[in-house]
């Protein structure tokens with residue numbers, strides 16, 4: 008039975024990143040459990056992308072649900088200016104205890120883009136409060152930091168940002184570091200370091216750009232240089248945080264420490280929206296003043312919502328459990344075995360792996376355009392086999408919830424090989 012959900016949806020809803028004229032296959036989901044999503048026609052899908060990289064412990068997790076329910080009956084929301092509450096205090100304490108030592112203060116917002124906006128505003132005002140005007144920002148080509156105007160400005164210019172081109176502020180883009188271009192990058196940076204408010208980057212992996220990976224040691228060297236040049240660093244861990252890279256944070260692969268960090272996506276285990284920006288006491292102290300104009304005038308109606316804080320506390324508790332940590336290691340091991348098989352396939356190139364994130368590319372004449380048809384074909388093909396994947400053009404990736412079983416992950420790998428062989432027959 009269809010319940011008419013598709014027709015009712017089409018009549019009223021406008022979906023993200025979706026050309027609504029041609030979007031005729033939008034699937035009503037009625038229930039989630041663990042790695043599975045169930046649609047209104049009785050089909051089951053393995054959520055191999057963790058519903059846009061957010062779901063860590065599976066859908067409708069009973070422990071997180073119970074904690075949220077208890078909090079809902081105690082305090083659902085309170086204004087966070089002039090008031091505070093236990094869940095926000097506890098969450099900040101717990102998170103800071105896991106982050107690099109220099110991170111000392113927590114600022115709450117609602118999603119990854121706002122976590123980035125807050126970090127950018129902190130940086131710019133940090134200089135402003137000291138009577139300096141350093142307004143240019145350094146970022147990587149192809150970066151993705153979100154869809155609000157500030158976050159869009161520091162993201163790579165693409166079809167997504169094209170209509171807004173003139174309205175985005177000035178950002179200097181550099182290539183990802185590797186051992187052969189590091190010296191060149193340092194020269195580029197030192198030429199403008201006096202004007203730079205900050206450097207923002209996705210550590211180890213550029214997610215939305217297509218899971219482009221680069222070495223921790225190269226990033227570390229760039230960070231050391233930025234520190235010498237007194238350039239503030241914003242480490243955007245919205246995607247990489249909370250176990251995705253195999254360690255708790257990408258920061259755990261680096262010896263240098265950033266000045267600010269951004270979190271969202273896995274923060275609440277994918278249950279409720281929330282963003283966090285953390286900073287050093289050096290940043291924080293630059294806003295302490297008898298002059299009211301030095302205040303950080305930023306906030307959101309739902310800043311530090313107690314339900315979201317509680318969901319994050321429950322999710323982090325699960326994340327730190329032995330059982331979850333060993334699942335993460337097992338996923339990493341399974342991925343690395345499958346990566347070897349993929350690498351040998353004649354239709355595959357650029358296989359790459361960081362922790363629980365595995366990506367590869369289909370060899371394709373037209374190359375890596377988001378609008379490539381191969382992505383759409385593969386998307387439908389995997390759905391028909393009960394697997395939710397979302398190719399970025401000819402780039403495919405797996406970002407599974409940590410609760411995925413050995414068997415379900417092997418099932419996905421088998422289907423990937425079967426689909427490859429099917430394409431081979433059709434060519």
Ligand SMILES: *Cc1c(COP(=O)(O)O)cnc(C)c1O
Nearest residue numbers: 118119120151152153214245246
């Ligand atoms: C998804 C993402 C964002 C934006 O987060 P939203 O919650 O979608 O606004 C920012 N930075 C990175 C690295 C991301 O992957």
